[in-house]
Amino acid sequence: MWVASFRVQGMDECMLSMKQVAEIPDDVANDMLQAGGEIIAEAQRRKITATLLQPSSGILAKSVTVTPKMKRRKGEERYVTVYPKGTHHTYMHKATPTSTPVQKIATNNEVFFINEYGAPLKEIAGKGIARAANEESAEAVDAAMFKVYDKFLESKGL
Secondary structure (H helix, E strand, O other): OOOOOOOOOOHHHHHHHHHHHHOOOHHHHHHHHHHHHHHHHHHHHHHHHHHOOOOOOOHHHHOEEEOOOOEEEOOOEEEOOEEEOOEEEEEEEOOOOOOOOEEEEEEHHHHHHHHHHEEHHHOEEOOOHHHHHHHHOHHHHHHHHHHHHHHHHHHOOO
């Protein structure tokens, strides 16, 4: 029969260390989120290129970016955003059959949204590019974020 035991000397130091671990500084959290965001952005770029097989300039895939700094929402929720940014193309739009056409700008974000969710009124099916890319890259994102966190822990001697 094996017996396990756990002995701690200096419980106050142990508790302080655990508290430090629980309170990740903003710069470390930002680095973790950036590392994960970059993995997701690259996965989305690859998925866009593989899914949208039409000849194109690659504008949509190249436009996927990660916000450079984390943001806060409702207190302690920290996040970065990964999204296509910039202008994709311009087109002529007629509000009604008798109105004068007006030039409109389609953003990469709008084009990506249509490709992701579809446009039923225009009979465009959604392709779920972002969802698939995010799911496929989940383990790599966790690994990248943990690598940054582990470096932080090592700097604290933990």
